Amino acid sequence: MLEELTIAGLGVLENASAEFDPGFTVLTGETGAGKTMVVTSLHLLSGGRADASRVRTGHEKAVVEGRFRLDGAAGPAVGEILESAGAQADDASLIAIRTVGSDGRSRAHLGGRSVPVGVLGQVTSSMLTIHGQNDQLRLLRGDQQRAALDRFGGPDLAAALETYRTARARWVRLADELEQRRASSFELAQEADRLRFAVQELEAVSPEPGEDVALTATIKRLSDLERVRSAGVQAHALATGDADAVGDTGQGVITELGQIRTLLETSGDAALEALLPRVGEALAIVTDLASELSGIVAGLPADAAELDQLLVRQSELKALTRKYAPDVDGVREWWEQARTRLAEIDDPSESLEELTESVAAAAEEVGVAAAALRALRVDAAAKLADRVTEELGGLAMGDAALRVTVTPDLTEGVPEAEAAATTVTAVTPAGRRVLPVDGQRCRVGGDGADLVEFALVPHRDAVPMPIAKSASGGELSRVMLALEVVLASPEGGSVMVFDEVDAGVGGRAAVEIGRRLARLARNHQVIVVTHLPQVAAFADHHVVIGKDDGGATSSVRTLTGDERVGELARMLAGLGDTDTGRAHAEELLSTAQAERVG
Numbered sequence: 001m002l003e004e005l006t007i008a009g010l011g012v013l014e015n016a017s018a019e020f021d022p023g024f025t026v027l028t029g030e031t032g033a034g035k036t037m038v039v040t041s042l043h044l045l046s047g048g049r050a051d052a053s054r055v056r057t058g059h060e061k062a063v064v065e066g067r068f069r070l071d072g073a074a075g076p077a078v079g080e081i082l083e084s085a086g087a088q089a090d091d092a093s094l095i096a097i098r099t100v101g102s103d104g105r106s107r108a109h110l111g112g113r114s115v116p117v118g119v120l121g122q123v124t125s126s127m128l129t130i131h132g133q134n135d136q137l138r139l140l141r142g143d144q145q146r147a148a149l150d151r152f153g154g155p156d157l158a159a160a161l162e163t164y165r166t167a168r169a170r171w172v173r174l175a176d177e178l179e180q181r182r183a184s185s186f187e188l189a190q191e192a193d194r195l196r197f198a199v200q201e202l203e204a205v206s207p208e209p210g211e212d213v214a215l216t217a218t219i220k221r222l223s224d225l226e227r228v229r230s231a232g233v234q235a236h237a238l239a240t241g242d243a244d245a246v247g248d249t250g251q252g253v254i255t256e257l258g259q260i261r262t263l264l265e266t267s268g269d270a271a272l273e274a275l276l277p278r279v280g281e282a283l284a285i286v287t288d289l290a291s292e293l294s295g296i297v298a299g300l301p302a303d304a305a306e307l308d309q310l311l312v313r314q315s316e317l318k319a320l321t322r323k324y325a326p327d328v329d330g331v332r333e334w335w336e337q338a339r340t341r342l343a344e345i346d347d348p349s350e351s352l353e354e355l356t357e358s359v360a361a362a363a364e365e366v367g368v369a370a371a372a373l374r375a376l377r378v379d380a381a382a383k384l385a386d387r388v389t390e391e392l393g394g395l396a397m398g399d400a401a402l403r404v405t406v407t408p409d410l411t412e413g414v415p416e417a418e419a420a421a422t423t424v425t426a427v428t429p430a431g432r433r434v435l436p437v438d439g440q441r442c443r444v445g446g447d448g449a450d451l452v453e454f455a456l457v458p459h460r461d462a463v464p465m466p467i468a469k470s471a472s473g474g475e476l477s478r479v480m481l482a483l484e485v486v487l488a489s490p491e492g493g494s495v496m497v498f499d500e501v502d503a504g505v506g507g508r509a510a511v512e513i514g515r516r517l518a519r520l521a522r523n524h525q526v527i528v529v530t531h532l533p534q535v536a537a538f539a540d541h542h543v544v545i546g547k548d549d550g551g552a553t554s555s556v557r558t559l560t561g562d563e564r565v566g567e568l569a570r571m572l573a574g575l576g577d578t579d580t581g582r583a584h585a586e587e588l589l590s591t592a593q594a595e596r597v598g
Helices: 035-045 076-085 117-125 133-138 142-183 185-205 211-222 225-240 253-265 276-299 305-323 328-346 352-394 416-425 473-487 507-520 561-571 579-597
Strands: 002-010 013-019 024-028 061-069 093-101 106-110 113-115 128-131 401-408 434-437 440-443 450-457 495-499 525-529 541-548 553-558
Touching (some): 035 061, 035 525, 093 117, 106 117, 113 117, 142 473, 185 328, 211 328, 225 276, 352 434, 352 450, 352 473, 450 473, 507 579, 541 561, 561 579
Parallel strands (some): 128 495, 495 525
Antiparallel strands (some): 002 013, 106 113, 401 450, 541 553
């Protein structure tokens, strides 16, 4: 519930604050006193559009602060939003602030943290339901009427709508994919041919990882084969003393190191014998070196014929690196990607025929879901009409009745050939989503394949007319109030704000509106801006907005019992503080309060 509202620099309200209690609170005041600014401030707290022209002249900004008491009605989602935003609610009390600068810039704070306006709106709109004159105009739109019917339909209808939306989303996705596949089938075929040729070329060469680097090194050695062989043989002979290989080269390093070791072992001198380990290490190293030299020389080809084969291989690899990647490892990576992409294009499971079958099956699922949704809406429409009609009778609308009709959203002017293809393509050339539902071609939008219309029957035997054409301002106000009474959650807990819902209403109808608002207040916190004393008399609490300083500013204060009688007297044709006016006001107040208690 809303516990406190503070407004600074907004319209005629320079600094105003009001506390709100549970139940029915009425806001009254003379025309131009600033009653609408209270509703405007609540719209701002709900994330509504900021209007710099509303900032009071001479002020840099307008600030609206609301303190809310959190309860079960706020829903678990509110806690998640607060946690993700880093906001905190102290003792289940949440502070929401909206600031609008004279330059048009807007800022929002929630639980002590700066948050985007959208986040503020997510939290507060879950607790606040605001009904103003603009909301009555929205009721004239078909989508709003359908939303009201769906809300009345309860969990079963909500589940059916979610099932339909899920099925439709899948159908649209598959159908769009099919359309794209068909449109790009020529390009895909060309891509497949290019990839297939490339893969075959790569498979024929079959490069190994790092082969280009190893091949370059080998070719460099083989390019001067005799010089490499001579160097290896001579180095081996010097190490081993192989006179047959290079002529008389002496005894060789290995033999000489062996002689050094013998001399040191027989010297009898401790200092010379201490060098033996180092001589042994040198001997082992030279022996290993000789062995490796022998292996390298033995591995050299007998002639340069192998070099020609390696040069051919290098040419093949260079042809691949010029076309696909800078080196062989990059070529192999491209090769793998090409094979994967080719498999995707050639995968039978993704063929056009199978995708077409999937689209048709998904379309049939959408049609079934849309038909089930329509059946639930038709059933709910009859019940909603009966409930609202009953409420209208109590709102002094005589024999008026509400008719709620649910009809298929039929296509008109769609050629047969075009309509026949829509189960597959999903979109007609005119951009419509069309499917058969219950044997009729219907537009299938995000909310179903139905048109919902509220029609008012002003009296018995009259022809129902859409409320957009037949209802007056006062009748529309009462229809909206009757709907809200019917749609109000029995669990309660939300804050419902009505801005002049009684516009164009008077007399007995005004009394009935007061009764309905009082009934809503049993389970909800109801805040009403009104100019009718009959409505104000039913409130639990009365807040008046009055002009100060010759009308330059306005103040907000809660009235006591005697003050309330005086305000009601003023509202009664401006009788003011006269005995007659006060007597009339006291009678009206006592009658309304007695009826509430009863």
